Amino acid sequence: MPSIKLLSPRLANQIAAGEVVERPASVVKELVENALDAGAQRVDVDIEQGGAKLIRVRDDGGGIDEADLPLALSRHATSKIADLDDLEAVASLGFRGEALASISSVSRLALTSRTASQEAASRVEVEGREMDARISPAAHPVGTTVEVRDLFFNTPARRKFLRTEKTELNHVEECVRRQALSRFDTGFTLRHNQKVLQSLRPASTALDRERRIGSLCGQQFIDNTVVIDAEATGLRLWGWVALPTFSRSQADLQYFFVNGRVIRDRLVAHAVRQAYRDVLYNNRHPAFVLYLEVDPASVDVNVHPTKHEVRFRDGRLVHDFIFRTLHRALAEVKPDDHFRGALAQSGDREIQQGTAGASGAGGYPAPASWQVPGSLGGRAPQDGSPQDRSPQDIGAGHKDWQAKDQMAFYQSLNQGGGVTSDASGQAGINAQAPTIPTPPMTDGDEPPLGYAIAQLHGIYIMAQNRQGLVVVDMHAAHERITYERMKRALDQQDIKSQPLLVPVSMAVSQKEAALAETHGQELQQLGLLVERIGPETLAVRQVPALLRGSDTEQLVRDILADLIENGQSDRVEAVTHELLGTMACHGSVRANRQLTIPEMNALLRDMEATERSGQCNHGRPTWTLMTLTELDKLFLRGR
Template sequence: MIHLLPDQLVNQIAAGEVVERPAAVLKELVENSLDAGARRIDVELAQGGLSLIGIRDDGAGIARDQLGLALQRHATSKISSLDDLQSVASLGFRGEALPSILSVSRLKLISRQAQADHGWCVEGAGALAAQAPIPAAHPIGTRIEVRDLFFNTPARRKFMKTESTEFRHAQQALERIALSRFDVGFGLKHNGRRIWDLGAADSQAGRQMRIQAICGEEFAQQCITLDESRLGMRLHGWVGLPSFARKQADMQFFYVNGRFVRDRLPGYALRRAFADVMHSQHHPAYVLYLEMDPALVDVNVHPQKSEVRFREGGQVHDLLFGAVHHLLRRVRPESSQHHITLATDDGPSVPLARAPEGQAPLRGWTAPPAVSLRPAPMATHTAAAKGAAAPVMLADRAPDAYAATPAGDEEAPLGYALAQLHGIYILAQNRQGLVVVDAHAAHERVLYERMKRQIDAGGMAAQALLVPETVTLHADEADVLEARRDELYRYGIDIDRNGPTSLCVRAVPPLLGIDQVKSLIRGLVRDDERRDSVSHFGEAIEVQYRVLADVACKAAIKAHRRLTLPEMDALLRDMERTALAGQCNHGRPTWVQLGVAELDRLFLRGR
């Protein structure tokens, strides 16, 4: 027997798509306020939102005769035709979520328009108590109170987490919205306590302050701004330096036409942009905004509109990857000033925003990729004793390198070497103070970028072996590598097939020994997740990066190798000319700056 379901049950079923937890209710109601033109939104929560979710705004309000209609299903002021639905630019359909929320809570809605003498109120518990609104004193705008969420669906109430967990989800939902609308002020209270109060931010300084308030001071100090337009799309926002990489993907804010989304395509493109400056288990941090024609993006593929579908996905991917990847390669230091700069393609540097007064400047940098690389003359030395307690002082140059620097000479941003500590760290002096360099990590990046340039120029040099070496593999692995012999030769590796399960290695890159090459070859075909890429690794940039990163890591100078001052200075100069020299190929920082003021504080100077 087929029959129609009661309206209340239909609403409760629909609520399953909209009302997942208090955070989902908060998101829907705040987005409604934004669509109503609000410039100030205050949120009040009790018990993580399970007891109370109160939203108050100064928007346009709802007319008396529209209040009851706003709580009916499929009622909206924004969609009137299929064309509107296909190119929707608003955050939600005013009134679409309200009946679903009403069906599982005790809801009270008060609203007043500018031309009205007073406000009007409707309320209900699971359903409207009465269709006719009643007068209520209220300023211009709207207030919605949602109490006792899931009071009439106890089974769903049992699935809610603790109060602190639900509040954290609700706060995150509001933070995502606050980062999308800098022109709107937001307030948040929980259990009567003020959590934060964000004023409208119409200036760049105000936007930076909101970024710092939500993402933290460390992100604000270690991020760079991005603004690039291409093919009718604009990508702008803030990108965290690789040194700020996170163990969790908890600081990734990506917006499409003002709507926060979590989509695989942007996530993949942005992760790929960080591929060779970040550890594979870490995640980049960013606050980015993509603006494009609404008709080219479908926001209705997910009930909560957290995913989208792009009509030209390839163009979106290329914009995201290209803009962020190029940005990371252009960052460089300006050691005579307390800020970093972006090197333009034709040479001069463009300054980034200064660090706020009293904060340290950003510490990561890379040089423009167009500058030619010069090999660092690393000679062979006897290894330093393990656990040496004191730094090795090599005093074949005056300790104060700047005292002997001719006036007008360009300052070296990383300064000049003073000593080597424990055979691992290079200690150098520049005008800001002390620079500490991880020699292995820095040399690894220098070699890596040099080899990338060699590959782009036609291939790496190959050094023939006096006695060829044999590598034993599975037959299918040997088939893959034999079929790609020409691509392998670009990496300086010359192989021949000499049996069903073996390869003969006849030449290797000058930087590597045969044992390292054997390990590299096996690594190319061991990773099952990369198997498809390996079969096309001449065209796959990810696999090329991985091969070169392995070569660079194996060839870089090792710990406890003693270096002379000229060798250390040569490495510092190579770092200044090398793209992405602020991080090694695994995402670790290669150097840090300790300012004179920081050193003075350590020793209580001036007190």
């Protein structure tokens, strides 16, 4: 073995650079974070050749004194923390004091800075090999500019791992996007090869913040989001979560910030995934921009060199708070929230802003009357013939629409009563089926989903509202209504356990056996009685009554895996809800069931009152809207 000796400062910094500086985007991240910590109100980022040739970050922050310039490029030199107490409650983005030293060891770095108390600026230059700092006077306003040229010029092995210019540029753009999302009070500019790619002014108002979100994440995202802001037990969660209908094929639009720091955390990801569990279609991913504010002392940001990961002092509290907040926000989504996104995408801005005139929604003439038995009438054709009913009359109230009328309808559906088949095999409502009155017509009190006008092929309900045509999948809608009722009924009673005639013996690891023993009481609350009968053996003696036919051993193994991974498990709830979803699917109104107009209206009203009614429990949409603008385009009206 060779003798032990100290590494040279250059080699030590290059090793550290391997942790901090992965690619040009890593350099941009560190320099922009330093600018934000310095109180910058404006940050300009210029790069050339994807950042391999030049990275320049300029800010108008507090600047650095001339005497501190050489020290700023030394390893583990920082102005952000001074003792252990500061480290235990880090409030800044950077604090290790090694970013500039690491960057300068693999590039040609120049730092120019001036403070408000200085008459002139100073410039310090360092090259990777010797790392001797050279200081000279310079012209510069208050603030700091850092230039990084020829990244990895002295480490060819690292340079050859850089991707194409376009790929590296994409990573830099994503980095700037994250920083711009984290600080609305700061303006950002990104240029590549002297071409402006992004220019963002400070966003001080709620409207400005939404505009920045729309610019960075797409206008469709902001048009299909729910704004949340919740506080509890010293935690605050605010931001934008997308409607389940705006799901993604991959997790490419998910931004989560803790005290302004963008992070990727398994605990947070699990809480979000759990909140969206029964409203997303197979293998789809939610979209969100969320901000969590916590006491800096309750979160450890010093667990990863790039500071992308954090550790919460009370992870379970944070997990439950995020889950409850998002779960409640998604449950409270109403059809109006969906309409806002649909109208924005279709261009019906006047309808979206509630400025529809008397001539019809969005300034369009009211449509011709649909002569369907039980329909609500409509608008006159454009030839000027008299209207059967004014657009205001379409907004019919249903204050006398009592719950007992809807209950009679659902009893009819669930009991299978009131259904007959004629000689042609078509289903219909017999004379003994409950008769539900059509809701009264009053001005200005139209429900979001409007009123039914017809049924298509025994599958879809056609309804009209002020915005246009609403098409409802009656089976999917009734499935969600039934599912939510079954969940509420289950929540109002404890989980029933059923003893097993023959206990299930399981061979597990010692870690899993100890975990089951430690969490025995929690497992029992889930309806599971699990006992440790050996160092590596468990016996399952009771299971939830609803899950008595499921694979007991696999269920317990999955729960233990969740406990190891997240410290808690919702596996029993997930499996139970899956079972309830299957029962709701089989118990809902089937295709080709002919409904009367009052029955269709009853279904629409219940959809408006049911949580998560925009999707069935498989994540498929239950209804869609075709606006008058979209319909007019189909028929080339107004051209």
